[in-house]
Amino acid sequence: QVQLAESGGGLVQAGGSLRLSCAVSGRTLENYAMGWFRQAPGKEREFVSAMRWIDGRTYYADSVSGRFTSSRDIAKSAVYLQMNSLKPEDTAVYYCVARLWSLESMTRDYEWDTWGQGTQVTVSS
Numbered sequence: 121q122v123q124l125a126e127s128g129g130g131l132v133q134a135g136g137s138l139r140l141s142c143a144v145s146g147r148t149l150e151n152y153a154m155g156w157f158r159q160a161p162g163k164e165r166e167f168v169s170a171m172r173w174i175d176g177r178t179y180y181a182d183s184v185s186g187r188f189t190s191s192r193d194i195a196k197s198a199v200y201l202q203m204n205s206l207k208p209e210d211t212a213v214y215y216c217v218a219r220l221w222s223l224e225s226m227t228r229d230y231e232w233d234t235w236g237q238g239t240q241v242t243v244s245s
Contacts, residue, residue, distance in 0.1 A: 122146045122234045124216045129239030132206055138241060140201040142216030149173040153221040154199045156190065157229055158212035158241075167227040168214070169201065179226065184210075206243045213238040 128140040142154070155170035169190045171178040178190045189202045199216060217232040225231055 122149075122152070122218045124218060124234060124236035126214065126216045126236045126239040129214060129241045131242045131244065134206060134208055134243055134245050136206050136243070137202070137204045138206065140203070140214055140216075140239060140241070142199040142201075142236060144197040144199065144218070149197065149218075151220055153219055153226065154190075154192065155217045155219075155226060155232060156199075156201050157215045157217055157232070158210075159215070159238075160209075160212040163212075165215070165229040166212070167229075170226040171199065172221050174221070181227070203241070206241075208243045208245045211241060211243050213240050 123146045125143045132138050152173045153170055154173055156168040157165045158168050159165045167181050168184055169180045171190050176192055187205045191200045215238045216236040218234040219232045
C-alpha cells in the first residue's frame with residue numbers, strides 16, 4: 121500500500137512562492153496517478169492537480185493553472201507542487217493523493233483512495 125507524507129507548507133505573503141513535497145513509499149508507481157487537493161476552512165476539498173506517474177502528464181484546476189506546477193522525481197519517488205504568485209485564496213491545507221491510474225475523472229476527492237496527512241499553506245495579504 122502506498123504511503124504519502126507531505127512537507128513544505130508555511131506562511132508566505134501574497135505574490136510569493138512555496139514548494140510542497142510529497143514523499144511516496146510502499147509501492148512502485150508506474151501504474152499510479154499522483155495528485156494534490158486542498159481544503160480551505162469551511163469549504164469542501166478542492167482538486168488542484170493530477171499527474172500520471174509513468175509519463176508525468178499533468179492536469180490542473182483552472183484556479184491554479186499557470187501559477188502552480190507539479191513535477192516528480194522518479195529516483196526519489198517524490199512529487200512536488202511548485203506554487204507561484206500565491207494569493208490569499210490559496211490558503212488551505214494541501215493534501216498529496218494517490219490512486220491507480222485510469223481515464224476516469226480525477227477531480228473529486230472520493231475518486232482518490234490514498235491521502236497524506238496534509239500540510240498548511242497560509243498566504244497573507
